Amino acid sequence: MSLEANTRFGWAWLMFAVSLACHVMDEAAHDFLAIYNPNALWLRARFHLPFPPVFTFREWIISLSVAIILLLVFTPLAWREKRWLQIVAIPIGLLVGIGNGLAHVLSSFYFHKLMPGVISAPLIIATGVLLLSAANPKKKGSALGRASGTH
Numbered sequence: 260m261s262l263e264a265n266t267r268f269g270w271a272w273l274m275f276a277v278s279l280a281c282h283v284m285d286e287a288a289h290d291f292l293a294i295y296n297p298n299a300l301w302l303r304a305r306f307h308l309p310f311p312p313v314f315t316f317r318e319w320i321i322s323l324s325v326a327i328i329l330l331l332v333f334t335p336l337a338w339r340e341k342r343w344l345q346i347v348a349i350p351i352g353l354l355v356g357i358g359n360g361l362a363h364v365l366s367s368f369y370f371h372k373l374m375p376g377v378i379s380a381p382l383i384i385a386t387g388v389l390l391l392s393a394a395n396p397k398k399k400g401s402a403l404g405r406a407s408g409t410h
Contacts, residue, residue, distance in 0.1 A: 265381075269338035269339075271386070271390045271392070271393035271394070272333070272344075272390065273331075275330070275356060275390045276330035276331050278382045278383050278385075279356075279383060279386075281379050282359075282379040283327065284380065285379035286375050287320060289376065290375055291375035291376055292319060299312065301312050319392060332377065346394070348391070349392035349395075351363050351390065352394065353391065355383075356383050356386060356387015357384055357387040359376075359387075360380040360383040360384035361380075361384065363380040364381075374376065375404070
């Protein structure tokens with residue numbers, strides 16, 4: 260069953276938001292910050308950078324919860340295929356979905372152990388790809404392609 264063009268982006272956006280919530284729960288349940296914070300401190304010291312940030316659990320969970328809530332708040336706009344939201348979805352799908360998910364998978368291979376967040380990584384990668392596909396401005400039949408006259 261194929262999704263109609265006017266509902267595909269809405270479904271992709273919603274599924275991405277839900278998968279991100281699952282991913283954050285996976286990370287929290289497996290003590291992600293115990294791995295992340297020491298590595299962030301090492302990178303800052305090694306390269307004399309002011310980033311990546313170091314978080315307390317409270318700061319981390321609140322910031323990610325706000326991000327997930329914002330994704331859910333914007334879901335009605337995704338159902339209406341707002342052009343600006345489709346443009347915003349591209350870096351979100353690439354960085355938060357595919358890049359983040361691959362980082363969990365590749366670090367698990369590199370360290371020869373399951374890293375926090377790797378269980379939900381395939382889900383976040385898949386929904387990141389789906390979000391990109393639904394938002395792709397060059398894709399024939401997408402809302403962006405219709406708006407720019409490229410179909």
